[in-house]
Amino acid sequence: MQITAEQYWQFSERVWQQHGARQTALELQDQHGLEPNLLLLALLLEQHGQFLEEGQFRLLRDAQAQWCEKMLAPYRQLRRLARNNLPTESYQQMLEVELVMEKRSQQLMLKALNHLRVQSSGDNLTACLRAQDIDPLALPGPMLEQLTHLFRSSEPDLPDTLAG
Known part of the structure; x- marks a missing residue:
């Protein structure tokens, strides 16, 4: 099944x-x-019963790496710096722009995924x-537990929004 x-x-x-999902993901990003x-x-694929190897995940990572390095990561940093220096409305606008950039990152990975088996x-x-x-075993216990929980809580029956 192809993911849209x-x-x-x-x-x-x-x-x-x-x-705990947001905190865990952001800690993995920052650390x-x-x-x-x-x-x-990776989690979405797991829910679909689709699995990739380490090398394939590297390809997906690389597919969006330049976008993240040149555009998304610097914007994230700017937004974080602006958090306490902007009115709430302006900061919310920055968050909205970042979400558009996140969507682009996802699109780049999906494009690469379509070429993988x-x-x-x-x-x-x-x-x-x-x-x-x-190394998963080198992660702090609570972080690994949260990640494991996220992957184990994958429902085999997909909600209607995901059933292609």
Whole structure:
């Protein structure tokens, strides 16, 4: 099953609202350089019963790396710096722009995903982390527990918004 950009985005928004998901993803981003969108795609694939190997996750990471390095990461940094120096409305506008940029990152990964052969079994969490040179067993216990919970809570029956 091919995942659409809208399915990916809606799924990401739902996961982002789960307790601890945002904090864990942002800690992985800040401490290990793992783009949250790559982690979200690994989780979405898991829900679809689709699995990738470490090298394939590296390809997905690389597909959006230049965009993130040149555009998204600097904008994130600027937004974080502006947080306490802008009126709330202006800061919210910055967040909206960042979301548009996040969607672009997701689109770049989906485009690369369409050229990959997915497997029917595997371990997306480990493969995704190792693609970023992160040893899952070296992560702090609470972070690994939260990641494991997110992947284990994957529902085999997809909500209507994800059923293609």
